[in-house]
Amino acid sequence: MEICRHNDQIEISELDPFLAELLRQIPASASPDGLPSAEQRLFSSPTNGKESELCAEWKIYVEPELRRLFQTATETVAADLEQLNGNEKSLANRTLRRHTHRCLVERTKPSAVGHRCKK
Numbered sequence: 098m099e100i101c102r103h104n105d106q107i108e109i110s111e112l113d114p115f116l117a118e119l120l121r122q123i124p125a126s127a128s129p130d131g132l133p134s135a136e137q138r139l140f141s142s143p144t145n146g147k148e149s150e151l152c153a154e155w156k157i158y159v160e161p162e163l164r165r166l167f168q169t170a171t172e173t174v175a176a177d178l179e180q181l182n183g184n185e186k187s188l189a190n191r192t193l194r195r196h197t198h199r200c201l202v203e204r205t206k207p208s209a210v211g212h213r214c215k216k
Contacts, residue, residue, distance in 0.1 A: 098110070098111050098112055124175035124178065127167075127171050128171070129167075139163070139167060142155055142156070
């Protein structure tokens with residue numbers, strides 16, 4: 098597997114078929130819907146139920162935004178992974194590309210020009 102950054106794009110190439118299949122399963126595996134223990138871990142109250150008034154406010158004002166952010170992140174991952182949903186029987190040497198936001202690239206990119214590759 099090779100990971101490269103080309104300007105505003107991150108590219109993972111030569112993806113092992115097993116790893117590609119695991120990546121494709123992330124969106125379904127990340128869904129906490131219908132699993133109380135998963136929801137409790139992801140959206141736990143700040144006081145473990147010790148302060149009922151604070152917990153109630155948390156549930157009203159904070160938890161909906163946490164759920165929205167988690168859902169949005171899961172949708173982003175799912176959209177990126179659609180590149181791996183080809184009809185080919187073999188996933189060998191597949192490439193996954195992800196465009197990054199400019200502000201993120203500018204803050205984290207070690208060099209302003211070119212790309213850096215890491216095996």
